[in-house]
Each structure stands twice: as C-alpha cells, then as structure tokens.
Amino acid sequence: xxxxxxxxxxxRGAAAGALAFxxxxxxxxxxxxxxxxxxxxxxxxxxxxxxxxxxxGETLLPGARAAGVAHFLDQQLSVPPGEALLQARILxxxxxxxxxxxxxxxxxxxxxxxYNGRRFAQLDTGTQxxxxxxxxxxxxxxxxxxxxxxxYFVMRSDAVDVxxxxxxxxxxxxxxxxxxxxxxxxx
Amino acid sequence: MARxxxxxxxxxxxxxSGSVYAAxxxxxxxxxxxxxxxxxxxxxxxxxxxxxxxxxxxxxxxxLLEGRNPVGYSYQSGWGVGGAALHYFAxxxxxLETDFKVKSEFGRGLDWPIAxxxxxxxxxxxxxxxxxxxxxxxxxxxxxxxxxxxxxxMKTFRNGEVWLKGFAAQNIRIVxxxxxxxxxxxxxxxxxxYDGWCHIGCPxxxxxxxxxxxxxxxxxxxxxxxxxxxxxxxxTTAAGNRVTGVEYYDRDGKKQFQPASVVVLAAWAAQNPRIxxxxxxGKHPKGLANRSGLIGKYIMTHYASGTWGLFDENVENHMGxxxxxxxxxxxxxxxxxxxxxxxxxxVAGTALxxxxxxxxxxxxxxxxxxxxxxxxxxxxxxxxxxxxFGEEMPNVENRVELATDKDEFGMPLGRIVxxxxxxxxxxxxxxxxxxxxxxxxxxxxxxxxxxxxxxxIHLMGGTIMGTGAGNSVVNSLGQTHELxxxxxxxxxxxxxxxxxxxxxxxxxxxxxxxxxxxxRWKTVAA
Numbered sequence: 001x002x003x004x005x006x007x008x009x010x011x012r013g014a015a016a017g018a019l020a021f022x023x024x025x026x027x028x029x030x031x032x033x034x035x036x037x038x039x040x041x042x043x044x045x046x047x048x049x050x051x052x053x054x055x056x057g058e059t060l061l062p063g064a065r066a067a068g069v070a071h072f073l074d075q076q077l078s079v080p081p082g083e084a085l086l087q088a089r090i091l092x093x094x095x096x097x098x099x100x101x102x103x104x105x106x107x108x109x110x111x112x113x114x115y116n117g118r119r120f121a122q123l124d125t126g127t128q129x130x131x132x133x134x135x136x137x138x139x140x141x142x143x144x145x146x147x148x149x150x151x152y153f154v155m156r157s158d159a160v161d162v163x164x165x166x167x168x169x170x171x172x173x174x175x176x177x178x179x180x181x182x183x184x185x186x187x
Numbered sequence: 188m189a190r191x192x193x194x195x196x197x198x199x200x201x202x203x204s205g206s207v208y209a210a211x212x213x214x215x216x217x218x219x220x221x222x223x224x225x226x227x228x229x230x231x232x233x234x235x236x237x238x239x240x241x242x243x244x245x246x247x248x249x250x251l252l253e254g255r256n257p258v259g260y261s262y263q264s265g266w267g268v269g270g271a272a273l274h275y276f277a278x279x280x281x282x283l284e285t286d287f288k289v290k291s292e293f294g295r296g297l298d299w300p301i302a303x304x305x306x307x308x309x310x311x312x313x314x315x316x317x318x319x320x321x322x323x324x325x326x327x328x329x330x331x332x333x334x335x336x337x338x339x340x341m342k343t344f345r346n347g348e349v350w351l352k353g354f355a356a357q358n359i360r361i362v363x364x365x366x367x368x369x370x371x372x373x374x375x376x377x378x379x380x381y382d383g384w385c386h387i388g389c390p391x392x393x394x395x396x397x398x399x400x401x402x403x404x405x406x407x408x409x410x411x412x413x414x415x416x417x418x419x420x421x422x423t424t425a426a427g428n429r430v431t432g433v434e435y436y437d438r439d440g441k442k443q444f445q446p447a448s449v450v451v452l453a454a455w456a457a458q459n460p461r462i463x464x465x466x467x468x469g470k471h472p473k474g475l476a477n478r479s480g481l482i483g484k485y486i487m488t489h490y491a492s493g494t495w496g497l498f499d500e501n502v503e504n505h506m507g508x509x510x511x512x513x514x515x516x517x518x519x520x521x522x523x524x525x526x527x528x529x530x531x532x533x534v535a536g537t538a539l540x541x542x543x544x545x546x547x548x549x550x551x552x553x554x555x556x557x558x559x560x561x562x563x564x565x566x567x568x569x570x571x572x573x574x575x576f577g578e579e580m581p582n583v584e585n586r587v588e589l590a591t592d593k594d595e596f597g598m599p600l601g602r603i604v605x606x607x608x609x610x611x612x613x614x615x616x617x618x619x620x621x622x623x624x625x626x627x628x629x630x631x632x633x634x635x636x637x638x639x640x641x642x643x644i645h646l647m648g649g650t651i652m653g654t655g656a657g658n659s660v661v662n663s664l665g666q667t668h669e670l671x672x673x674x675x676x677x678x679x680x681x682x683x684x685x686x687x688x689x690x691x692x693x694x695x696x697x698x699x700x701x702x703x704x705x706x707r708w709k710t711v712a713a
Contacts (some may be wrong), residue, residue: 033428060555082225082246082266085238090262090544094249129556136555141313156555157542165238165542166565173541173567175505178382 032068170172202270240387324642353629383538427470494622601675
C-alpha cells in the first residue's frame with residue numbers, strides 16, 4: 001500500500017497531523033475519508049456502533065459518512081485521551097471517551113427501538129430526521145443515557161469537524177485556509 | 188519518594204502567571220524550577236487546525252462540574268507549557284478603577300486591598316515587555332492616563348467595521364482594541380498576518396504567548412522547565428510554619444520531592460485550591476493557608492452575550508484575529524443596566540473559523556442536515572458577531588472542593604460548584620437586547636442572539652487576596668497570609684472579576700508580585 005511509511009516518516013507525519021490507522025498490521029497515515037474508502041477495520045467500535053454513528057452523522061450533516069466520521073471517532077477513541085482531537089475533550093466529557101460514545105449510541109438505538117421498532121440506522125431518512133429533531137430538543141420521553149441534546153451537540157460537532165473542519169471543507173465554502181503549519185493530509 | 192537538590196524557587200504551572208515569576212526570579216539570579224503537568228510545546232507544534240488545537244486543552248485529571256451553571260472548564264484550560272495562555276485570544280483590556288472598590292463604593296462584592304493606581308505601572312511594564320497594540324490615548328475616556336502602547340492598533344476588517352454604524356446609533360463609543368499582539372515587528376517577533384488562528388496557538392510569535400515572552404526569558408536566564416510533572420502536595424516543616432517544597436509525579440510516574448526556599452503556585456484558579464486542600468497535614472488540617480476556610484471559595488467566571496449579524500456583503504470573516512478589533516467600556520459602570528449590578532465589556536470584530544466551539548457552525552445550533560449546509564455557505568460570506576462580557580459578583584458558595592474519586596496519582600479529584608446569582612441573567616438579557624439593536628442599526632439582514640445555557644468564560648477566585656487572614660488567602664502580592672514562603676499567582680487571587688478579559692491583569696499582578704518577591708527575597712526565603 002502506498003501509504004505505508006517508514007518510522008521516520010511516520011513520526012514526522014504524525015507530528016504534523018496525519019491520523020494513524022492500522023492496516024494489515026502496519027501503521028499507515030490516512031485521512032478519515034481515505035480510511036473509510038479503503039475499508040480500514042475499526043479498532044474499538046463494533047460494526048453496529050459504527051453503523052449508528054455513520055447514520056447519525058449523515059443525518060446531522062450530509063457527507064459526514066463519506067468523510068469518515070466513524071473512522072475518525074474510532075481512531076481518536078483508541079489513542080490516549082491526552083492525544084485526542086475530539087470535541088468531547090473540550091466539552092468536559094470524562095475520559096475514556098469511548099464510554100460516552102458507547103452510551104450515546106446505546107441511548108439513540110434504544111430510543112429508536114422504542115419509538116420506531118428499529119435501530120436508528122435502519123430508519124428511512126425522513127424518520128431519522130424527525131428522531132434527531134426530537135432528540136435535540138429533549139422531547140423523546142423515557143430517554144435513558146446521556147442527555148439527547150448533548151448527544152446532538154457532540155455528534156453534530158463531530159460531523160462538522162470531518163466535513164468542514166478540514167482544508168477541503170474550507171475550500172468547499174470558498175474560505176482561504178491560510179495555515180501557518182498545515183495539517184498533514186489535510187487534517 | 189526521591190528528594191531532589193534544593194532550589195530557590197519552585198513554580199507550579201508554566202502558564203501566564205508562572206512564566207512571569209520564573210522570568211523575574213531567574214533574572215534575579217535565583218535557581219528556578221518550573222513544574223508543568225503537560226507537554227513541553229514548541230511553536231512548531233501549533234498546527235493550524237481547530238481539531239489539532241484541542242491538544243493544548245486539558246488532559247489532566249478532570250474536575251467534577253456541578254451547580255446550576257457548571258463551569259466550562261476544559262475549553263478554558265491549558266495543557267502543557269504555556270498553559271491557557273498558549274491559546275488565549277490576547278485581548279488586553281485593563282480593569283478599571285471601580286473594579287477595585289466594589290464593596291466600599293456599592294456595598295456589593297469585595298474590595299481589592301490595592302487600587303488601580305497600584306497596578307497601573309505594571310500594566311504599562313507588561314505592555315512594554317510582551318508588546319501591546321492599541322490606542323492608549325483613546326482609552327483614557329474611561330481610565331487614567333498611562334504610557335502609550337508600544338505599537339499602533341491592529342488592522343481592521345469588514346467583519347469589525349460593519350458594526351461601527353450600529354454602535355454609533357446606540358451612542359456607544361468604541362476604540363481600537365488593546366491586544367497582546369504585534370501590529371508591527373516587535374522585539375524580534377514578527378507582525379501579525381491576520382489569519383485568525385490565534386485561538387489554537389500562534390506559531391509565528393506575533394501573539395504574546397508565554398513561549399515567546401516571559402517563559403522564553405526565564406529559560407534564557409537559566410530557569411529549568413520540567414514538563415510532565417504533576418504537583419500533588421506542598422509540604423511544610425514539622426512546625427508547619429514554612430513550606431519546604433513540592434511533591435510531584437514525574438513523566439515516569441515516580442514520586443519526587445523538589446525542595447525549595449519559596450513555592451509559587453501558579454496552576455490556575457481551580458488547581459491551586461485542589462493542591463492546597465490536598466496538602467492538609469497535622470498543623471494545617473483544613474489545607475495549607477486555609478485557617479480562614481476560604482481556600483477554594485469565591486470562584487467566578489465571566490459570561491457572554493454574543494449577537495450574530497448576517498450582512499449582505501462579504502465581511503471576510505476569516506480575516507483578523509480571534510480576539511477583537513474594537514472595544515468599549517461604555518456599559519462598564521456597575522449600574523449600566525437597570526435592575527442589575529455588574530459591568531459589561533463590549534468587543535467587536537473577530538475572525539471566525541468553521542468548526543469547534545467558537546466556529547460558525549455553532550451560530551445556529553438548531554440547524555442540521557441540508558439546512559446546515561445552506562447556512563454554512565451563507566455564513567461564510569456575511570456572518571460576524573459582537574460580544575458583551577458580563578461581570579459575576581463573588582459568592583462564597585461558588586467553590587472548589589475535593590471529591591472522593593481519585594486520579595491516577597491517588598490525589599482526590601476537584602469539584603467546582605458554580606451557580607450564577609440573580610443579576611447575571613438580567614445583564615445577560617439586557618446585553619442581548621442591546622446587541623440586537625446594534626445589529627439592526629448596523630444594517631444586518633438577519634440578527635439573532637447566541638442563546639443557550641448562560642456560558643462560563645474565564646476562571647477567577649478560589650484563593651482571593653485581601654487585607655488579612657480573616658477575609659482572604661493572600662495579600663495583594665499573592666503571598667499567603669499564613670505561610671510567608673508560599674505564594675499564589677494567577678486569576679485565583681482576584682477578589683472580584685470585572686468584566687474585561689483577565690490575562691493582562693494576571694500578567695500585571697504577577698509582575699508586581701514577582702518583583703516584590705525578588706526585592707524582599709532575604710526576608711521571604713530566610
């Protein structure tokens with residue numbers, strides 16, 4: 001694979017901002033979008049958790065799925081909290097952050113089953129949108145887990161991060177990025 | 188526990204206040220060690236990205252956040268060398284005369300044991316030391332005269348200029364913002380290039396973060412900075428009348444003891460009380476310097492009423508600095524808003540990025556899906572904001588205390604309990620109402636308030652200064668009333684908060700304290 005790097009390059013790249021994924025036992029530097037496109041296996045997330053995250057991300061901001069929101073979160077949840085680039089870090093979520101995401105995904109799917117008889121990812125897009133709209137307002141009765149409005153806020157931020165927090169995202173809005181120290185691989 | 192070679196001073200925390208103490212004392216030929224719990228950041232680590240900028244926010248033991256208005260601790264905090272001043276916006280407004288005498292003038296809050304005139308020379312010194320751009324003469328409509336700033340005001344951009352008509356319509360006077368940034372080359376540091384990445388750490392040196400100012404000077408003068416060193420306790424003599432040094436855990440997780448003649452705690456307003464409370468011993472059963480029971484008390488924050496305006500022109504909101512282009516103290520008098528007590532400080536003109544807490548995706552939190560995409564496109568062209576910061580009165584119930592849960596070093600976690608009093612929502616709402624009028628008069632196509640929970644911005648109090656051990660923890664220099672060789676630095680020693688950004692005052696207070704400490708060294712360290 002062309003992304004496989006020598007140790008020196010890896011250290012330099014990681015310091016500059018690339019995300020490290022594991023492919024076939026080797027550490028490679030990829031954007032989250034590339035990681036998703038190449039089908040990089042998840043480190044921590046289970047398949048159904050990743051599926052819910054992608055569906056939520058896509059509902060919150062179309063394009064988040066292809067931008068690799070689940071791969072971004074999975075990679076970030078697998079590194080020490082002090083190295084994490086997650087919005088959860090600055091929102092006073094207590095590490096390890098994976099606990100929050102597992103609880104959030106569980107709460108969403110549980111409520112979805114109660115209200116719609118299916119997990120969130122299995123709903124049609126219109127129902128997903130209605131569900132998220134109620135969740136953000138805290139209007140889903142019997143909610144169990146982290147508050148719905150907070151989950152909305154955190155995961156909406158994650159979706160914005162992968163779609164608009166990148167150099168490509170700035171380009172898509174016509175905003176000059178003007179980096180002093182550009183994030184490697186556009187991260 | 189390993190006992191290291193004794194030094195003159197151990198400073199806990201390599202942020203704004205600790206760096207000043209380290210610089211002044213190292214230049215006074217004292218052997219200085221600075222303990223910092225996070226990494227040793229270099230300018231080259233400051234990647235231009237809101238994602239990567241999160242690395243310089245706290246990753247230490249979490250604080251438990253309680254009360255009606257829990258403190259937004261993590262976003263405000265620092266992690267590593269430079270502390271929170273590595274990502275501060277470098278707005279440099281001063282506090283005003285009235286801030287120092289709130290109790291005696293209004294019967295509210297607390298008095299400082301010093302007056303504005305005591306601090307004014309240090310504001311001027313700091314301006315010269317770190318480089319401040321602004322128009323000092325213009326500010327004199329609100330404060331006594333001082334020295335001119337060493338650099339002219341920063342450039343302005345349409346995202347700030349569009350508001351001027353609105354301010355004029357509301358009869359609010361506005362002047363160039365004083366900022367700790369270079370409008371011209373200064374002391375070997377380059378002029379700002381206005382690309383709006385201040386808030387994730389400025390790697391060019393144009394913004395006066397500690398790495399390129401006091402901490403750099405401290406290192407040059409021989410101070411040793413030890414990153415990855417987590418202080419847990421300050422120890423005392425058996426008699427309990429002097430501190431002897433700091434216990435900490437090093438990067439390998441080994442417990443160390445750094446003996447010192449003087450200890451300066453500069454680990455921010457919440458961590459200093461946590462360390463002092465955790466340092467309780469037989470002679471100080473409630474924690475060090477806590478005979479008054481005031482360690483951890485009077486925690487204060489600021490709050491902001493942000494008003495968004497969407498204009499029908501390209502306001503180039505990616506240009507400028509994260510801080511402000513303009514500022515006004517016209518609503519600073521404590522009774523500016525009817526039926527509420529507290530100052531308001533107004534700023535306008537800030538560079539915006541897309542994501543993170545301050546990003547414009549959060550300007551309309553109710554939007555998601557395709558509507559959010561559409562908003563982002565409109566906002567990228569015409570969105571800008573003004574912000575009114577408000578003052579919170581000190582309340583002894585707002586506090587830092589120890590929790591029962593412990594961190595990886597066995598140290599109890601800290602708990603911050605914080606609730607706003609009844610003045611705060613009144614001022615917050617009044618500032619929204621005025622912000623809307625300003626935006627409408629400025630010609631915004633759309634305007635809306637950045638509502639939600641009342642935010643908590645900055646962190647002050649917890650180890651307040653006063654006239655004696657009966658009403659405070661430290662004197663006006665930061666020296667604890669009970670232990671002469673234990674000093675506290677930073678916003679924790681503020682007894683009231685004012686409404687202006689605190690870091691300029693932190694620098695000035697720290698410089699005053701550090702210079703006096705150096706001058707009185709024989710008495711203090713004996």
